Amino acid sequence: MGARDVRPVTSVDVAKRAGVSQSAVSRAFSRMASIAPGTREKILRAAAELGYRPNRIPAIMLSGRSGMVGVVVGGLSNPFYVSALEHLVGALRDQGLQVLLVHVDDALTLDSALDQLLGYRIDAVVTALAIGSAAVARALGALRIPVICFNSRLTGPWISTVSSDNRAAGVVAARLLAERGVVRPVWLAGPLRNVASVARGDGFRAGLGALAGDLVSLRGDDTYESGYDAVSGMLTRGVRPDGMFCSNDMMACGAIDALRERGGLLCPEDVVLLGYDNIPQGAWRAYDLTTFDQGVERLVEAACGILAEALTDGAGPVSQNPVIEALLVERGSSGGG
Amino acid sequence: MGARDVRPVTSVDVAKRAGVSQSAVSRAFSRMASIAPGTREKILRAAAELGYRPNRIPAIMLSGRSGMVGVVVGGLSNPFYVSALEHLVGALRDQGLQVLLVHVDDALTLDSALDQLLGYRIDAVVTALAIGSAAVARALGALRIPVICFNSRLTGPWISTVSSDNRAAGVVAARLLAERGVVRPVWLAGPLRNVASVARGDGFRAGLGALAGDLVSLRGDDTYESGYDAVSGMLTRGVRPDGMFCSNDMMACGAIDALRERGGLLCPEDVVLLGYDNIPQGAWRAYDLTTFDQGVERLVEAACGILAEALTDGAGPVSQNPVIEALLVERGSSGGG
């Protein structure tokens, strides 16, 4: 037994020092407890002297609620998810909730990770996984605690999803390209399993109207490299677009670089190009990317609202699916800004 | 009392169903406990039928150890820190440790956040705060649990710091510029409080030798915008460098864009330019940035090694300060790659 094992100061220690009962100490640290101001002060002084810090663990045992929320993230290589995480952590803190962070590579990791988290009696799960397989849905639904997703298609009595209005944004993108006189549009999609990407593509096609017949569709995996490669391949095949909508900003940046390097095409002079997410790098001068802002603050706010409701005492399973409008941010790549 | 309040399945429930004592259930789920294989199997079956999941909270009460590590991050706008966080979370998981994430804006937030975390009886704190003020050091040192920092200067019996060899990298950067025939070097520093940046600058100056007399020093705040602005200002003042070392990749990207847009200067033709961190965006074609890779994996590995030692039963305060060599990654901005 080394120095680490010095027993932390408990309420009993404080009680002894302050000459009161242990329950009095508990009351001194509780908001809505009736205690004489003098007693409380005496206790707080004793507590400060001893360096006492209330232990939350026993309260968790009694209440069955830990005040912790499991936050499951996938690849953080996309700055959009990082930003979402950042805001989420702050918003949860403001609600007095702690974040138990889990990073997940595949469904297997998810299962074992959730298992672990359940041992800690987390109150809810928030996930920003772009991808929702059936296995994931099953795992999350089985938890029987509130689950909140971003841009997913998962459903179930305990599952809520906060989405950006992907389809509407796709329509707006199409209209913008049409306005700019685009006649050879290209759609750079994300992975098929990314439902947000699918919705963006659907909206884009719908918005193109008659022009949709000429639409060239490419597919990437939401990374910069995949955008670069997809466009390089397209150029090699002799396709030279004059307008392009990319399912996210990372791919859009790759597309811009490929257009310039492999095709000598510049945005917006030769190609009117749009992305999605409004990541910081899109605003960097080398890209100056027109894009859609999902409104991370509003997404997170909606998520936390649902969470608050779901965690209300006596609330049953909560399932809501708010949709948040994405806002066009015009910069140079579309000839705006 | 709504649906959420259905009492979770406990070991007593399982015991009843399996027709054994509660302690038998506890043993069935514990590694090094003597239990008859048949009994264990019977119990596991009953547990599966009931959907029992061992509750870790009581064990925390008994042992005083939660298996949770507080991870404190500052701005996640720098992808380098994101990558470090990502690796860290994975590595801690592999050690059976959970991550309680805290996002901190200022010393005040830190204090209250640490207070909260202590209530959860976290076993240690890992922080990737770029900035270590005296207040932060005091707050962390007062915890009396192991604290591990990245690239900090914090000291104390409970505090360890894992650093990249910032000074040595600075020397290497200077030598590389000299080799490339640079005669008008520029150093773009980060904030003064960033000790890693200071060390990089010291090494750079030392490595320049006689050339150091002509060194132009700029200061940014580690963001893209600050790099862009600092270089724009420099160009306005008529300074036209032929070599540049930037304290991090974000500023380096800003510098490259400013050199091109505001000065018509290209890298590497006109300016040999280096960054630090090896963030993914540096590899994007628009930047093709030569940089130093801190070796996140090795940094994290070192941190976890220290942590494992510090969390060994009976270990006293552990304080180590390993330094990890940063590796030059040559790409186009220095004329290499």
Added chain:
DNA sequence: TTGTAGGCGTTATCAA
């Protein structure tokens, strides 16, 4: 190998 019983540090209930 198995069961019984005590205790971990709080909060909540009840009596004083």
Added chain:
DNA sequence: TTGATAACGCCTACAA
């Protein structure tokens, strides 16, 4: 307003 006492769910001697 206070203090004594019973939980909370599991782990761990100790006894059988």
